[in-house]
Amino acid sequence: MIRIHDAAIPNSEFEDVNLAGSRFIDVNLxxxxxxxxxxxxxxxxxxxxxxxxxxHISMDRASFASMDMKAVRFSNVDFSGAEISDCNVEGMRINGHLVTDLLALAEKA
Known part of the structure:
Protein backbone atom coordinates (compact mmCIF):
# COMPACT_ATOMS: atom_id res chain seq x y z
CA MET A 1 0.00 0.00 0.00
CA ILE A 2 1.19 3.49 -0.82
CA ARG A 3 -0.13 6.33 1.35
CA ILE A 4 0.06 9.80 -0.16
CA HIS A 5 -0.83 12.66 2.18
CA ASP A 6 -0.83 16.43 1.65
CA ALA A 7 0.64 16.16 -1.85
CA ALA A 8 0.31 18.23 -5.00
CA ILE A 9 0.61 16.21 -8.21
CA PRO A 10 -1.41 18.22 -10.76
CA ASN A 11 -1.50 17.19 -14.42
CA SER A 12 -0.49 13.63 -13.53
CA GLU A 13 -1.48 10.73 -15.76
CA PHE A 14 -2.25 7.19 -14.62
CA GLU A 15 -2.54 4.55 -17.35
CA ASP A 16 -3.19 0.83 -16.93
CA VAL A 17 -3.20 1.18 -13.13
CA ASN A 18 -5.03 -1.00 -10.58
CA LEU A 19 -6.42 1.19 -7.80
CA ALA A 20 -8.98 -1.35 -6.55
CA GLY A 21 -9.91 -0.70 -2.91
CA SER A 22 -8.28 2.75 -2.93
CA ARG A 23 -9.79 5.62 -0.96
CA PHE A 24 -9.70 9.25 -1.97
CA ILE A 25 -10.46 11.67 0.88
CA ASP A 26 -10.50 15.47 0.55
CA VAL A 27 -9.15 15.29 -3.01
CA ASN A 28 -9.35 17.96 -5.71
CA LEU A 29 -10.13 16.29 -9.05
CA HIS A 56 -21.31 6.58 -22.57
CA ILE A 57 -21.74 5.09 -19.08
CA SER A 58 -23.54 1.95 -17.96
CA MET A 59 -25.14 2.48 -14.55
CA ASP A 60 -27.08 -0.79 -14.25
CA ARG A 61 -28.50 -1.13 -10.72
CA ALA A 62 -26.92 2.19 -9.61
CA SER A 63 -28.73 4.17 -6.93
CA PHE A 64 -28.87 7.87 -6.19
CA ALA A 65 -30.06 9.28 -2.85
CA SER A 66 -30.14 12.67 -1.11
CA MET A 67 -28.91 14.53 -4.17
CA ASP A 68 -29.39 18.03 -5.56
CA MET A 69 -30.13 17.51 -9.25
CA LYS A 70 -31.46 21.01 -10.03
CA ALA A 71 -31.11 21.96 -13.70
CA VAL A 72 -29.57 18.58 -14.63
CA ARG A 73 -30.11 17.51 -18.24
CA PHE A 74 -30.51 13.97 -19.54
CA SER A 75 -30.57 13.23 -23.27
CA ASN A 76 -30.44 9.95 -25.18
CA VAL A 77 -30.67 8.02 -21.89
CA ASP A 78 -32.25 4.57 -21.53
CA PHE A 79 -34.42 4.79 -18.40
CA SER A 80 -36.17 1.44 -18.99
CA GLY A 81 -36.86 -0.19 -15.62
CA ALA A 82 -35.76 2.94 -13.74
CA GLU A 83 -37.71 4.05 -10.67
CA ILE A 84 -38.13 7.52 -9.18
CA SER A 85 -39.68 7.76 -5.73
CA ASP A 86 -40.02 10.33 -2.93
CA CYS A 87 -38.52 13.07 -5.13
CA ASN A 88 -39.40 16.73 -5.71
CA VAL A 89 -40.26 16.89 -9.42
CA GLU A 90 -41.55 20.51 -9.49
CA GLY A 91 -40.51 22.04 -12.81
CA MET A 92 -39.09 18.74 -14.10
CA ARG A 93 -39.92 18.08 -17.73
CA ILE A 94 -39.90 14.96 -19.88
CA ASN A 95 -39.88 15.72 -23.60
CA GLY A 96 -41.20 19.20 -22.82
CA HIS A 97 -44.08 18.03 -20.57
CA LEU A 98 -44.17 18.91 -16.88
CA VAL A 99 -43.95 15.74 -14.83
CA THR A 100 -46.44 17.14 -12.31
CA ASP A 101 -48.98 17.49 -15.14
CA LEU A 102 -48.29 13.94 -16.33
CA LEU A 103 -48.69 12.60 -12.78
CA ALA A 104 -51.98 14.49 -12.38
CA LEU A 105 -53.28 12.93 -15.62
CA ALA A 106 -52.20 9.47 -14.45
CA GLU A 107 -53.99 9.91 -11.13
CA LYS A 108 -57.23 10.80 -12.94
CA ALA A 109 -57.08 7.70 -15.13
Missing amino acids: EGATFHDINFTGLKISAARAPDARFE
Missing part, protein backbone atom coordinates in the same frame (compact mmCIF):
# COMPACT_ATOMS: atom_id res chain seq x y z
CA GLU A 30 -11.24 19.49 -10.79
CA GLY A 31 -10.91 19.07 -14.54
CA ALA A 32 -9.95 15.38 -14.21
CA THR A 33 -10.88 12.97 -16.99
CA PHE A 34 -11.73 9.29 -16.53
CA HIS A 35 -11.98 7.04 -19.60
CA ASP A 36 -12.51 3.28 -19.84
CA ILE A 37 -12.81 2.96 -16.06
CA ASN A 38 -14.33 0.11 -14.02
CA PHE A 39 -16.27 1.87 -11.24
CA THR A 40 -18.15 -1.27 -10.09
CA GLY A 41 -19.20 -0.74 -6.46
CA LEU A 42 -18.04 2.90 -6.54
CA LYS A 43 -19.35 5.09 -3.70
CA ILE A 44 -19.24 8.86 -3.97
CA SER A 45 -20.45 10.93 -1.01
CA ALA A 46 -20.24 14.55 0.14
CA ALA A 47 -19.06 15.56 -3.34
CA ARG A 48 -19.55 18.62 -5.51
CA ALA A 49 -19.78 18.07 -9.26
CA PRO A 50 -21.08 21.23 -10.94
CA ASP A 51 -20.64 21.15 -14.71
CA ALA A 52 -19.72 17.43 -14.56
CA ARG A 53 -20.37 15.41 -17.71
CA PHE A 54 -21.19 11.72 -17.80
CA GLU A 55 -21.13 10.16 -21.27
